[in-house]
């Protein structure tokens with residue numbers, strides 16, 4: 001938190017650390033019954049409140065053939081329901097609304113995407129970006145899509161050290177910054193290899209990120225285990241280890 005030094009007073013220092021602690025308590029990647037999750041959005045919101053999160057996002061699949069996913073009419077119902085939860089729980093937690101789009105051209109119907117609806121969200125997640133194993137489009141192939149989205153876009157559970165191994169990290173970070181793209185930290189076992197989350201294999205990338213204005217989020221990709229809504233501890237530890245306190249997406253959205 002070098003940027004904030006020197007502190008004018010002890011009181012101010014406590015105030016700063018409190019707002020940082022408030023902002024880090026987030027889980028911005030959860031699936032509900034609107035796609036392939038098994039819990040309704042409201043159950044996810046209540047669970048997040050129960051473990052002291054300050055931000056929770058519902059991010060169901062949209063327009064993908066890989067998983068049970070929303071089409072445009074379902075997306076309109078989804079917007080109504082998540083908007084209702086935003087209002088109803090506003091005194092207890094910040095409820096955010098997003099969707100997750102599969103970056104594979106074969107699995108996603110990009111022509112049918114309603115950008116006007118996406119632009120009413122808080123953010124949009126893209127999975128499998130630059131991921132050859134999953135036939136995800138390259139980041140630069142996605143630009144004409146991302147550029148139509150006015151809200152931040154995020155790289156969901158990306159195995160950065162594998163998917164971007166041939167790209168200079170400073171160049172990549174410039175591109176992410178210019179296109180308002182943030183990077184998700186997913187502590188879920190699903191997004192791990194050798195029992196460690198993908199982000200722990202990309203220390204060099206996140207070290208460079210800490211010196212940039214690229215933002216990070218925490219998201220567990222909850223589907224069937226409601227306890228996962230609360231399992232963000234390792235990602236918080238990573239943010240502290242890598243000094244990413246000034247890169248929290250919650251500073252920008254919500």
Ligand SMILES: [Zn+2]
Nearest residue numbers: 029031100221
């Ligand atoms: Zn997901």
